[in-house]
Amino acid sequence: MKKLFLILAISASGTTFAQSIAEALNYSASNTTGTARYRAMGGAFGALGGDLSAIGDNPASSAVFTKGTVSFSLSNDNLDNTTTFLGNSTNSSDTDLSLNQAGGVFIIDGAGNSGWNKFSLGFNYDRIGNLDNQYRAIGTNTNSISSYFSDFAQGVPLDLLETLDGETVTDLYQFLGESEGFGAQQALLGYQSFILDPLTNDPGNTEYFVNTVGEAYEQEYLFASEGYSGKASFNIGAQYNDNLYVGLNLNSHFLDYNQSTVLFESNDAGPDEGFTNVTDIRFENNLRTIGSGFSFQLGAISKVTDNLRLGFTYDSPTWTTIDEETTQRITTTAVDDAGVFTTVVNPRVTNVYESYEIKSPGKYTGSAAYLFGKKGLISLDYSYKDYTALSFRPESDAFFNAQNAAIDNLLQPVNALKLGGEIRAQEWSFRAGYRYEDSPFKDETTVSELTGYSAGVGYNFGNVKVDVAYDNFTQDRTTSLYSTGLTSSTTVASDNTSIIATLTLSL
Secondary structure, three states, X not given: OEEEEEOHHHHHHOOOOOOOHHHHHHHHOOOOOOOHHHHHOOOOOOOOOOOOHHHHOOHHHHHHOOOOEEEEEEEEEEEEEEEEEOOEEEEXXXXXXXXXXXXXXXXXXXXXXXXXXXXXXXXXXXXXXXXXXXXXXXXXXXXXXXXXXXXXXXXXXXXXXXXXOOOOHHHHHHHHHHHOOHHHHHHHHHHHOOOEEEOOOOOOOOOEEEOOOOOOEEEEEEEEEEEEEEEEEEEEEEEEOOOEEEEEEEEEEEEEEEEEEEEEXXXXXXXXXXXXXXXXXXXXXXXXXXXXXXXXXXXXXXXXOOOEEEEEEEEOOEEEEEEEEEEEEEEEEXXXXXXXXXXXXXXXXXXXXXXXXXXXXXXXXXXXXEEOOOOEEEEEEEEEEEHHHOEEEOOOOHHHHHHHHHHHHHEOEEEEEEEEEEEEXXXXXXXXXXXXXXXXXXOOOXXXXXXXXXXXXXXXXXXXXEEEEEEEEEEEEEEEOOOOOOOOEEEEEEEEEEEEEEEEEEO
């Protein structure tokens, strides 16, 4: 398969099905993941520390440890989607087992009478986003996928869509990508698959009509993705006297994502004398995304009294470099005066796009925890994150400049709340948690608010601890099938359930 390098400045002539604001949020989202104890308490650990995943929230957490500790966590994640499209509802599910946390912290005693009682060095990995997803949308539409190709084709000269002697569709698809961009490639797919015909046969013709003449179109849209986003935190912390803990994280972010969409469309239109009628269409798009990024965190925890602790964390913006590849394929079945015929347009070209950068916004978190001696505790975290600060780079690119201009109109600041509690009975610990997060979209329908509940139990064997947690959260998303033409929307109500087990060893 050929690989094609596209200059992103050309992408203004037609966007790809990636590089959208919704995709940027998907790539940069950070869910509540980590150890079973952390998950059971809703992630409300900003003023507590003493947990490996808590380091990812507040880097001062490592200095709360009294001795070296390592932990490993397995998570079994189950996703149930209910999809609503054109009045029809369908269900789908996906299950995934993974190592979602691993890390350790090591304690170094302070020297002399400086007041610095101890120092901590830590490392922790959390899979902060599970990107495995699938859903199916089925319905009868009055709008055809042909409108997608028609929107891109209008204004494109006919001579750009016809192959020359000795030239293949692969050669032409590659040429258009290099010289004209994504939009011209879509026009080519529509024309070569007989979905589109020119208004005139003049090589300079720039107007096209569609060959889908049905009044109703049976459509099935399949979405499938797999991948993850992760964060590795390199930590240093310190305790000053008996009541102040401080810390710094240097974070490495990484993203690995594959997405595939397939649209099936059919209509019952028969032959129309002298014309071609396309009755069946299968349109496939594939996306491959790799990303790497950097951020840092500063945090502090203050032991105000023996029972009350307060915490504060600043998360810097995350700068993530994204590399993307796409492939496409279309198959049509048509009928004309001569009979029924099938056309396959498979360019066998991988579009490799120039790297771009997503700058996700920073975050401020304030935390409070109250300890009831050795009987238990209650903890609260509040975070503020302004998504209007999200941006694509380079800003000199016309398409990204337009996306950045739209962000202020579409996105808003987000408030997030985490609440957790723990009750201890000798070696046993019983936990529960709640969390809520606003929608990052002003319309609150593109992505809805997030609500989650959790519970768990742990047993302390001394130097070995075993914890188990149940975590559930729900969130809805509404999105158009395509960016232009066939913009019918589908709503996916997601119910996410995880069972987490953690083994913790004290050194």
